[in-house]
Amino acid sequence: MSDNSIVKKVTTQTLQQMKKDGEKITMLTCYDYSTAKIIDQAGIDAILVGDSLGNTMLGYSTTLPVTVDDMITYGASVVRGVKRAFVVVDMPFGSYQGDPRLAVKNAVRIMKETGCQAVKIEGGREIEESYKSILSAGIPIVGHLGLTPQSVNKFGGYGLRAKGSEEAQILLENAQRLQEYGCFCVVLEKIPARLATEVTQTLSIPTIGIGAGNQCDGQVLVYQDMMGISDMAMPKFVRKYGNLGEYMAKAVSEYVSDVKSGGFPSEQESY
Ligand code: KIV
Numbered sequence: 001m002s003d004n005s006i007v008k009k010v011t012t013q014t015l016q017q018m019k020k021d022g023e024k025i026t027m028l029t030c031y032d033y034s035t036a037k038i039i040d041q042a043g044i045d046a047i048l049v050g051d052s053l054g055n056t057m058l059g060y061s062t063t064l065p066v067t068v069d070d071m072i073t074y075g076a077s078v079v080r081g082v083k084r085a086f087v088v089v090d091m092p093f094g095s096y097q098g099d100p101r102l103a104v105k106n107a108v109r110i111m112k113e114t115g116c117q118a119v120k121i122e123g124g125r126e127i128e129e130s131y132k133s134i135l136s137a138g139i140p141i142v143g144h145l146g147l148t149p150q151s152v153n154k155f156g157g158y159g160l161r162a163k164g165s166e167e168a169q170i171l172l173e174n175a176q177r178l179q180e181y182g183c184f185c186v187v188l189e190k191i192p193a194r195l196a197t198e199v200t201q202t203l204s205i206p207t208i209g210i211g212a213g214n215q216c217d218g219q220v221l222v223y224q225d226m227m228g229i230s231d232m233a234m235p236k237f238v239r240k241y242g243n244l245g246e247y248m249a250k251a252v253s254e255y256v257s258d259v260k261s262g263g264f265p266s267e268q269e270s271y
Pocket of ligand 1: 048220
């Protein structure tokens with residue numbers, strides 16, 4: 001796809017039609033302009049500016065310290081790099097829970113100041129009023145169920161969710177509720193594949209899985225994980241498609257040795 005070709009933007013309707021047509025939806029996280037441009041041109045359907053940027057870009061050990069301002073800075077830079085892909089921005093911890101008026105205020109800010117097409121929030125019935133108030137402002141929402149990292153302290157870690165039948169039933173009911181509220185899509189994170197399949201078959205809106213088996217309507221991975229940039233231990237659902245960390249380290253060490261030896265810049269690289 002060349003830079004000046006006419007590109008048809010992916011919308012909420014496109015993603016819903018993909019589910020109807022049985023076409024898988026591809027989604028990656030992304031947090032910056034340069035990477036957004038590359039992955040958009042490579043044909044990704046949707047980009048999530050995840051609050052995982054707290055880990056990948058800001059070096060926090062959880063997503064909890066991420067602010068609305070952080071999401072706006074990174075979200076706006078991604079939107080500037082994208083022509084085709086659908087862009088959704090996460091609402092960070094504390095920006096939508098417990099106060100529906102604050103939720104809609106923050107969602108409106110994120111939409112206005114980033115130019116994204118939707119927001120994503122974590123949770124089910126317990127944040128029903130936040131879902132409803134944001135949706136009432138005409139803002140599309142991607143719900144997020146299963147392992148919701150903003151609740152890491154409640155869960156006591158990042159383990160598999162909804163293993164037992166009680167939690168699985170609650171998750172299924174919550175997924176149905178999110179569809180009833182008017183969410184156009186749901187992310188299912190780290191739950192048994194069988195449960196994700198049941199949710200996917202029950203809902204008419206698309207499900208996007210991460211660690212939720214291959215029967216979801218689409219898949220999402222964190223870019224740094226799938227590209228091999230992150231040096232952290234990876235959960236088994238991450239497939240590594242690149243070794244960028246090693247490639248970058250090699251390029252930097254070659255640069256260091258060229259500068260140290262006086263081999264860079266050459267005469268041709270000088271004025
Ligand atoms: O923040 C994020 O990257 C996410 C994905 C893991 C779904 O929420």
